[in-house]
Amino acid sequence: MKATHRVKDSAGNPVGYIVDEKFYTEEYLKDNIQFIENLSLMEGKVSCAEAGLEETSYKAAVADREYNKLIRENPFVRDIQEDLEEWRRDSLHKVLQLEGSRQIGKTTELLKFAYKNYEYVVYVNLAYDKYHFQDVVENGCSPMEFEKYCRRAGLPRFVNNKNTILLIDEIQLSEKIYNSIRSLYSEIDCEIVVTGSYLGQTLRAGYFLPAGTVSYLYMFPLSFTEFCRIYGKEELLKGMDLFGEGGAAAYNELLPLYHIYRQIGGYPEVVRRYREKGDIESCYDVIQSLVETFQRESGYYFRTSKEALLFKTVFTEAIKNMCSEKRGSGNRLTEKITDIARQSQKMLVSRDEIAGAITWLVYSGIIGECGLYNNGDIRQYVPARRLYYMDCGLAAYIGRQAEVDESSINGLLTETFVYTELYRLYKRTYSKKAVKGETPCFSLYNQYELDFVLVDKDNTVYGIEVKTKDGSPESLRIFIDRHLIDRGIVAKTARGGHGEKFDTIPVFTVGCRFPYIQE
Helix, strand or coil: CCEEEEEECCCCCEEEEEECCEEEEHHHHHHCHHHCCCEEEECCEEEECCCCCEEEEHHHHHHHHHHHHHHHHCCCCCCHHHHHHHHHHCCCCCEEEEECCCCCCHHHHHHHHHHHHCCEEEEEEHHHCCCCCHHHHHCCCCHHHHHHHHHHCCCCCCCCCCCEEEEEECHHHCHHHHCCHHHHHHHCCCEEEEECCCHHHHHCCCCCCCCCCEEEEECCCCCHHHHHHHCCCHHHHHHCCCCCCCCCHHHHHHHHHHHHHHHHCCCHHHHHHHHHHCCHHHHHHHHHHHHHHHHHHHHCCCCCHHHHHHHHHHHHHHHHHHHCCCCCCCCCHHHHHHHHHHHHHCCCCCHHHHHHHHHHHHHCCCEEEEEEEHHHCCCCEEEEEEEEECCHHHHHHHHHHCCCCHHHHHHHHHHHHHHHHHHHHHCCCHHHCCECCCCCEEEEECCEEEEEEEEECCCCEEEEEECCCCCCCHHHHHHHHCCCCCEEEEEECCCCEECCCEEEEEHHHCCCCCCCCCC
């Protein structure tokens, strides 16, 4: 093994060497000097026998290299980077908690952001904490404890300023470390970001939410906009005429991408598989693996084998059944799922047990809740009256596993696509949020049901009817005639157009182009 570069920090202090393309600190090399042919110890310091050894900065030697490696291996450009940059630029920002389901790329995107913008990155993954980060917390979170941790982890000395970022991954695994967020924020001056795949765990007894200390960002599988970006079609999506007046070229280019996305969804690993093989069926192999991993990992968070079994039943049977329903208010959502679970498992099941399984799915980011505006009145809001999968590919996989007929799957995927695209609007930062409320809602008026109702920042009420097949949007017409909505929209696979009472837009623009103003 041979050293090729001497590494210095931004102040010009030596911190280590590059040996065979890998960075090692001076402290580490002192204990392993016999393995490096051109390095030796002189008066307790590491020295190179070769004259003129090239020097480089730690940022270039480590952070820039890691960033470039991440970009090569994970080239998708995600919207979350813009949100992370805004958080960094906010001079009053606090600890950031990034939330989202498993395998959507949270860790990858955080590391991209960290290595691009900071000189020192202290990355801690509590799933395999071999350098004992918990010792830092137990000993008071002081800069000295961080210095000791960095030495154990083979990192340069701890620089306690805004050029250093601390990333704590899978933080839900340690009640003690999660509860130390306030202490970390008060004791050190570097930036802090925490994340995890099952942060619903932190809502249990023993975890104390660090109110006033934490800002939140939400991340999802790739949106349709991000999917189009991969194929160089993002500007086409954002610039196409919504109402069919700009020619058919843009619509005809984007429609095939919509049909692919609606089948495979936006999990990065699934999208990579499609990019490599161009085969939708092989994508379901990846989704199957994701589902099995999620089910196994979720089992760790349940106290009894019965709870774990009920969770699996709800995930594979009951939720699937609810999502495939075409009509119904969902007034007895928990009761319906309880009945299904009882029939499936032949055991006594309580509503509380089923509610616990549903709550876990929601907080794990696998399903999302849809509220109800009763009687067509946005003031009569009822939360959580319908459930949707948070990814089209997941919904497609579950539907096909259940041997649901193709027509039903087609309708399920179209509504799932619209729900997930609209849901993102509700989870944007306040300055970017174009809608009011917490989740998408459907609405009922007598026997008429409108698929989605949204209220924008100016209190304009939008009614959206999703059409998979041709047919008259009867419910939308009733809501318009009764003056229950201000603007009616039909979302379908069509180029779009203006009508006397409502407008039609291509379904794949329903989220990214809200509030449907043609610029």
